[in-house]
Amino acid sequence: MPVELAPAYLKKTRELIKKYDIKPNKALGQNFLVSGEAVRRIIEALEPDGRNVLEIGPGLGILTEEIAKRASSAAAVEIDASMVNVLRNELGNYNNLAVIHSDFLKVDHEKIREMLGEQIAVAGNLPYYITTPIATSLLTSRLAPETIVLTVQREAAQRFFARPGERVYGPLAALSQTAYDISPVMRISASGFYPAPEVDSAVVKLSRRHGPLPDMGAFSSFLQTAFSMRRKTLGNNLNGIVSREETARILESMGLPADSRAEMLSPSELAEFSARIGR
Numbered sequence: 001m002p003v004e005l006a007p008a009y010l011k012k013t014r015e016l017i018k019k020y021d022i023k024p025n026k027a028l029g030q031n032f033l034v035s036g037e038a039v040r041r042i043i044e045a046l047e048p049d050g051r052n053v054l055e056i057g058p059g060l061g062i063l064t065e066e067i068a069k070r071a072s073s074a075a076a077v078e079i080d081a082s083m084v085n086v087l088r089n090e091l092g093n094y095n096n097l098a099v100i101h102s103d104f105l106k107v108d109h110e111k112i113r114e115m116l117g118e119q120i121a122v123a124g125n126l127p128y129y130i131t132t133p134i135a136t137s138l139l140t141s142r143l144a145p146e147t148i149v150l151t152v153q154r155e156a157a158q159r160f161f162a163r164p165g166e167r168v169y170g171p172l173a174a175l176s177q178t179a180y181d182i183s184p185v186m187r188i189s190a191s192g193f194y195p196a197p198e199v200d201s202a203v204v205k206l207s208r209r210h211g212p213l214p215d216m217g218a219f220s221s222f223l224q225t226a227f228s229m230r231r232k233t234l235g236n237n238l239n240g241i242v243s244r245e246e247t248a249r250i251l252e253s254m255g256l257p258a259d260s261r262a263e264m265l266s267p268s269e270l271a272e273f274s275a276r277i278g279r
């Protein structure tokens with residue numbers, strides 16, 4: 001189903017803010033998406049038609065409504081009670097939509113899976129302060145989303161695409177590149193949001209790879225330890241769980257220097273190393 005050509009999202013957002021006397025909460029990253037072009041491209045990337053969709057941080061529900069119109073079932077998890085009130089009032093006629101009042105980091109993923117079923121697609125326009133924890137929680141979740149479309153600050157987007165040796169290469173890049181193919185969808189300038197934030201955003205799409213994948217929870221814990229002190233060697237960072245000699249032996253057998261740092265290894269090398277030490 002195509003998205004309307006020139007939907008008046010800014011007008012609607014202003015009206016909702018007035019009607020419910022909302023004071024956008026900066027601490028919760030409440031900058032609402034009002035760009036029709038961005039909504040259209042996010043929906044196109046998400047492909048919600050007939051699918052089961054989870055939205056994280058629905059806010060005033062601009063994207064939520066476009067999802068609910070198309071999805072087979074939808075769940076939207078929102079931390080702020082005033083947003084939940086708007087969503088339940090304004091979107092109560094969509095019987096396929098469940099609005100869950102919770103911090104996404106505390107929500108029970110098993111319950112969401114029972115609600116939505118398998119083959120889940122996820123959308124989220126995430127506040128900067130919580131982008132990495134929420135993405136990590138999704139990447140290690142039993143929900144195993146098929147598609148994840150995230151709107152994040154441009155700087156945060158780089159953390160998904162980063163390659164070994166780059167400043168922002170770390171656990172998030174290794175985790176996401178191991179289980180997903182990642183593609184840029186678009187940039188959104190600050191004027192695409194209301195109120196306008198200080199920086200531009202970007203939309204990234206993650207498409208789940210098929211075939212054998214590591215246990216993502218265990219791999220994530222390994223990565224946290226491996227990258228805990230970036231300038232230290234893998235041998236030093238992992239010393240509590242595997243001896244320095246064993247680390248050096250495994251690295252050499254992989255054709256890598258015995259004093260490698262985690263940031264020098266590709267996602268697949270990190271996954272292989274993690275599997276070799278059983279973590």
Ligand code: SAM
Nearest residue numbers: 028031032033057058059078079080103104125
């Ligand atoms: N999706 C809406 C949009 O695009 O206009 C709102 C996006 S706004 C950037 C982020 C939303 O996430 C806010 O509604 C905020 O209250 C919510 N939020 C922030 N932290 C959250 C958390 N830990 N769990 C669930 N929702 C959260």
